[in-house]
Amino acid sequence: MGKTLFDKIWDSHVVHAVKDGPQVVYIDRHFIHEVTSPQAFAGLKNRGIGLFRPEQTIATADHNVPTENQHLPIKDALSKHQVDTLIKNCKEFGVELYGLGHPYQGIVHVIGPELGITQPGMTIVCGDSHTSTHGAFGNIAFGIGTSEVEQVMATQCVLQRKPKTMKIQVDGKLNKGVVSKDIVLYIISKLSASGGTGHFIEFCGSAIEELSMEARMTICNMSIEMGARGGLIAPDQTTFDYIKGRTFAPIGDDWAAKLKEWQELKTDEDAVFDTEYYFKAEEISPMITYGTNPGMGIGIAELIPETNDASSGLAKSLQYMDLQGGSQLIGHQVDYVFIGSCTNSRIEDLRMVAEMVKGKKKADHVQAMIVPGSKQVEEQAKAEGLDVILKEAGFELRQPGCSACLGMNEDKVPKGKYCVSTSNRNFEGRQGPGARTMLASPLTAAAAALTGKITDVREFLKN
Amino acid sequence: MEKFNTLYSKGIPLPVEDIDTDQIIPARFLKAVSREGFGDNLFRDWRYVEGDQPNPDFVLNQPDIEDQILVAGRNFGCGSSREHAAWALYDYGIKVVVSSFFADIFKNNALNNGLLPVQVSEENLKKIFAAIKEDSNVEIEVNLQEQYIKIESIGLKETFEINSYKKYCLLNGFDDIDFLLNKKEEIEQFEKRKNNTKTVSA
Ligand code: SF4
Numbered sequence: 132m133g134k135t136l137f138d139k140i141w142d143s144h145v146v147h148a149v150k151d152g153p154q155v156v157y158i159d160r161h162f163i164h165e166v167t168s169p170q171a172f173a174g175l176k177n178r179g180i181g182l183f184r185p186e187q188t189i190a191t192a193d194h195n196v197p198t199e200n201q202h203l204p205i206k207d208a209l210s211k212h213q214v215d216t217l218i219k220n221c222k223e224f225g226v227e228l229y230g231l232g233h234p235y236q237g238i239v240h241v242i243g244p245e246l247g248i249t250q251p252g253m254t255i256v257c258g259d260s261h262t263s264t265h266g267a268f269g270n271i272a273f274g275i276g277t278s279e280v281e282q283v284m285a286t287q288c289v290l291q292r293k294p295k296t297m298k299i300q301v302d303g304k305l306n307k308g309v310v311s312k313d314i315v316l317y318i319i320s321k322l323s324a325s326g327g328t329g330h331f332i333e334f335c336g337s338a339i340e341e342l343s344m345e346a347r348m349t350i351c352n353m354s355i356e357m358g359a360r361g362g363l364i365a366p367d368q369t370t371f372d373y374i375k376g377r378t379f380a381p382i383g384d385d386w387a388a389k390l391k392e393w394q395e396l397k398t399d400e401d402a403v404f405d406t407e408y409y410f411k412a413e414e415i416s417p418m419i420t421y422g423t424n425p426g427m428g429i430g431i432a433e434l435i436p437e438t439n440d441a442s443s444g445l446a447k448s449l450q451y452m453d454l455q456g457g458s459q460l461i462g463h464q465v466d467y468v469f470i471g472s473c474t475n476s477r478i479e480d481l482r483m484v485a486e487m488v489k490g491k492k493k494a495d496h497v498q499a500m501i502v503p504g505s506k507q508v509e510e511q512a513k514a515e516g517l518d519v520i521l522k523e524a525g526f527e528l529r530q531p532g533c534s535a536c537l538g539m540n541e542d543k544v545p546k547g548k549y550c551v552s553t554s555n556r557n558f559e560g561r562q563g564p565g566a567r568t569m570l571a572s573p574l575t576a577a578a579a580a581l582t583g584k585i586t587d588v589r590e591f592l593k594n
Numbered sequence: 595m596e597k598f599n600t601l602y603s604k605g606i607p608l609p610v611e612d613i614d615t616d617q618i619i620p621a622r623f624l625k626a627v628s629r630e631g632f633g634d635n636l637f638r639d640w641r642y643v644e645g646d647q648p649n650p651d652f653v654l655n656q657p658d659i660e661d662q663i664l665v666a667g668r669n670f671g672c673g674s675s676r677e678h679a680a681w682a683l684y685d686y687g688i689k690v691v692v693s694s695f696f697a698d699i700f701k702n703n704a705l706n707n708g709l710l711p712v713q714v715s716e717e718n719l720k721k722i723f724a725a726i727k728e729d730s731n732v733e734i735e736v737n738l739q740e741q742y743i744k745i746e747s748i749g750l751k752e753t754f755e756i757n758s759y760k761k762y763c764l765l766n767g768f769d770d771i772d773f774l775l776n777k778k779e780e781i782e783q784f785e786k787r788k789n790n791t792k793t794v795s796a
Binding site: 146147149150151152153155157169170173174178180183209210212213216276277278279281282285286287288290 | 625626627628629677703706707757758759760769770771773774775777778780781784785788
């Protein structure tokens with residue numbers, strides 16, 4: 132029987148299998164950031180050891196950082212302490228840090244790919260659940276806890292039980308106004324926020340193959356929002372073209388050798404997955420969430436589901452969102468628009484938004500924040516003049532970081548306000564206490580900013 | 595990590611079901627940069643009233659509580675996956691938590707941090723609570739090698755499950771990192787092999 136791509140990569144990284152226990156899995160690349168690394172560094176100090184392979188760890192500051200005036204000291208004392216601790220630890224332990232002010236700084240899942248650190252066939256971990264993003268390059272990438280961060284630092288390995296495999300195939304052509312974020316929100320709405328539990332997903336099918344690398348990252352990024360350990364997409368010419376020439380990409384003979392290996396990375400025809408799902412691209416419309424988990428999404432023109440059971444999760448969510456089951460979201464007032472996060476803060480996202488809002492103005496009552504995923508994205512946007520277009524449309528282009536995705540810095544959505552957000556989680560209070568988040572694509576978010584209401588971007592594109 | 599084999603201790607009764615990790619350690623204590631000191635804030639919002647006034651009714655504030663076995667109601671450790679909950683219990687001095695059910699992630703986090711979760715039947719959990727109520731000095735024995743929990747004085751004995759790898763780690767005072775550190779040679783060999791054969795990773 133053939134093997135899945137996941138099995139091939141996984142099996143080639145198993146150093147040791149514990150009988151009736153977990154496996155020792157070798158990790159090729161380890162990303163760290165200020166929030167989940169301090170206790171791991173402290174653990175090493177207690178043991179009196181250093182990093183086993185410091186050159187395979189890359190650090191950045193992203194979760195806590197301000198998105199304005201990054202050249203000034205961080206105001207929030209606890210955040211500053213976490214960022215300072217990271218700087219100190221990286222220095223002491225010899226870890227490369229792309230911290231504030233560095234030209235490579237940015238959200239950890241944005242910088243890995245754009246620097247060419249993220250490559251096919253690797254195992255990649257980070258103390259952050261959206262590490263799944265890197266899987267778009269045909270590797271195994273997943274989030275880990277702080278104890279595991281310490282494991283990787285100490286031994287370049289992590290103890291894991293092997294997950295099950297799932298195939299999600301999407302075939303066909305996407306409709307106008309529908310982008311990769313809609314594909315993944317659609318899949319999660321069908322499978323639920325726990326539909327992928329215990330699995331590692333391979334996304335495939337003609338609709339996926341046609342996507343750019345950035346669009347593929349958006350899909351893998353949110354694979355964990357259906358409960359999966361991670362998601363991956365087999366590498367192809369699109370992948371190789373993207374990596375070639377990037378800062379840390381292999382060059383010369385090395386490139387040729389790698390390319391040959393990477394071209395072999397696919398699931399065998401006769402491989403069997405534990406679970407399989409099939410979707411048609413034509414059936415997907417622009418998506419938006421109405422509830423408080425990413426599975427609570429609908430096509431934008433559909434009605435919010437109804438419930439008679441006041442104690443149900445749905446009822447509780449609708450109460451938090453102050454929305455009525457059975458009603459439409461189109462036309463609902465929007466107060467904030469957040470374009471950013473490791474899901475949708477790359478240059479293509481910013482281009483998409485700029486193209487849409489060019490020569491137009493946002494609605495007066497809407498606060499529209501655009502937070503690029505990295506310093507490089509920010510610079511690129513400026514080089515292309517996107518910053519001017521966005522500014523003229525009334526959007527604020529900020530400095531890179533996680534920002535309002537999780538509201539750990541001062542970028543928060545106030546209590547009771549509605550925010551159309553391109554991020555990945557609409558949990559209660561995620562964007563600030565009492566904030567009401569509606570997840571959508573950058574297109575749908577931009578349309579909401581312009582009209583000040585939930586808007587069907589397909590109508591908008593007609594005009 | 596400390597070795598664990600057999601523990602004799604009194605029990606701290608906390609007969610509440612569904613104790614979630616937010617109760618064990620509230621979210622506002624997560625911006626810390628060290629693993630130590632969480633014990634001070636263990637059950638913070640139950641232990642203290644009006645900020646920092648010890649709540650005399652809460653079990654941890656009662657005199658001569660210095661015991662290492664926490665006995666809690668069903669579904670202990672549910673909610674957010676924060677590892678800090680296990681850190682807080684261990685930092686406080688708890689070595690064993692007894693309950694009739696543990697949330698999955700908590701159980702893992704606990705075992706990773708030297709804290710032994712002992713799952714007993716609902717019926718025996720009631721008996722243990724009753725025994726502590728009757729005599730707060732009643733001695734509980736937890737034997738990891740033999741995988742049982744016993745209260746001699748009331749004739750209670752129940753075996754519990756534990757994954758053999760985790761058992762081995764606890765008995766030897768190994769955490770996952772110690773276990774991995776012991777595998778260093780194998781890891782180095784793996785790295786060499788990988789470079790030779792040019793397998794899939796960089
Ligand atoms: S942008 Fe949001 S989801 Fe992504 S790493 Fe930062 S906090 Fe996590």
